[in-house]
Amino acid sequence: MDRILNYIDGAFVPPLAGQYLDNHEPRTGAVYGQLPDSTAADVDRAVAAAKAAFPAWQALKRQERAQYLYKIADAIEKKLDLFAKAESRDQGKPIHLARSMDIPRAVENFRFFAGAILHQQEKAFQTSPEVLNYTRREPMGVAGLISPWNLPLYLLTWKIAPALAAGNTAVAKPSELTPATAFLLAEVLDEVGLPKGVCNLVFGLGEKAGDALVAHPDVPLISFTGGTETAAVIGRRAAPLYKKISFELGGKNPALIFADCDLDAALATTVRSSFLNQGEICLCTSRLFVEESLLPKFTELFVERVRQLKVGDPESQDSFMGPLVSAEHQDKVAGFVQRARTQGHRVLCGGERVTPQKSLEKGYYFAPTVISTDDASPEIMQQEVFGPVVTITPFRDYADAVCKANSTRYGLAATIWTRNLERAHHAAADIKAGQIWVNTWMLRDLRVPFGGMKDSGIGREGGDYSLEFYTEEKNICLQLGRNQL
Known part of the structure; x- marks a missing residue:
């Protein structure tokens, strides 16, 4: 040992x-x-x-x-x-x-x-x-x-x-x-x-x-x-x-996905930003706010891609996600999902422990989880889960999107998806977060100051x-x- x-x-x-x-x-x-x-x-x-x-x-x-x-x-x-x-x-x-x-x-x-x-x-x-x-x-x-x-x-x-x-x-x-x-x-x-x-x-x-x-x-x-x-x-x-x-x-990082976004890029990057490293990165996206006109299509395609993610042996080259860090953390993540279900929010995929193979049955594996909710105020939208759990919520217009993005105690990071440069600049200024990405995620330059706002x-x-x-x-x-x- x-x-x-x-x-x-x-x-x-x-x-x-x-x-x-x-x-x-x-x-x-x-x-x-x-x-x-x-x-x-x-x-x-x-x-x-x-x-x-x-x-x-x-x-x-x-x-x-x-x-x-x-x-x-x-x-x-x-x-x-x-x-x-x-x-x-x-x-x-x-x-x-x-x-x-x-x-x-x-x-x-x-x-x-x-x-x-x-x-x-x-x-x-x-x-x-x-x-x-x-x-x-x-x-x-x-x-x-x-x-x-x-x-x-x-x-x-x-x-x-x-x-x-x-x-x-x-x-x-x-x-x-x-x-x-x-x-x-x-x-x-x-x-x-x-x-x-x-x-x-x-x-x-x-x-x-x-x-x-x-x-x-x-x-x-x-x-x-x-x-x-x-x-x-x-x-x-x-x-x-x-x-x-x-x-x-901590963070409860939002992604604002406007109807004019590059949909393929937004989907590919947001799947990664939500579930990379089992969602155990402070910068991971955990709240998706999608413009109402795009919501049905985005949700369908996003959930389809999430279901294709492989949760498996971390020693395997084709595993996208490995186990969570500990049994206690796995219980914490599972508890958040169970309470969301009890409160009436829809689990669109995942939401359960998984066993990739017999030899790993005592490992701490959890399926990537997508939860649909119209409300920005419940626990699952306010508290940091720090695991492979993301919510999808519609917004009506720009003001509604920014209001929902700013509705938590946290202000670490945010992502904005739009082709409208003026809107992107305004949103970057209006969202209360220390790190803002526009049409990308996790591009870091060590010369740039990094840190959060609020809590x-x-x-x-x-x-x-x-x-x-x-x-x-x-x-x-x-x-x-x-x-x-």
């Missing part, structure tokens, strides 16, 4: 209390490994190591820090298949998806921020011939980084890379559901010779290890990706200590925004003699 260890101060160490958690494989439901059930004592040890490493790491030239990040990227890329198999086994996504999306994007995170820190510019303003004002960015110290289970390596590295590039050291707490790729990353950090204590990984539960990291007085900044309710708890813990925080939280988050990630989050800005006013200018 595989046993994962914490990575603290450049060494692989067991949890101080000697306790471990079982790690289940979503594919079969079987226990295949263990990870540390770390406590505050383990977090204290990791923070102390990161704090001790900070002065020397901060003092390195940007080019020197960048070179470490480039080495990490190269090492992950060389082990792409190993990482992809580990992520598939841990999280349930098809191996081909991990190989083509998750792991390459993790590699790109390190390369992008290695380059970004070299080209970051500071602001300077000459107030008068004798006075110069300029802004200096300085790293803050130990960054506390808490990442989720759905894109475990990609989102973890999206935190680690800018933190290290900016000159901070880090203590990361990966999700206890998907520790394998984080452990492989620790091996890479060790392999490339990253200085001891610069990046530490502590595994365990959020209520133990995560809480200790958030509350630690020597951790001045917290970056968290996960559920909105958990973020509220973190915020209450961090606020009295005046920590800098960034939250990338979908605080702060932005991407490019200078990420680097700014991990630094403290200091404005300096300098009085000079004219002959010195």
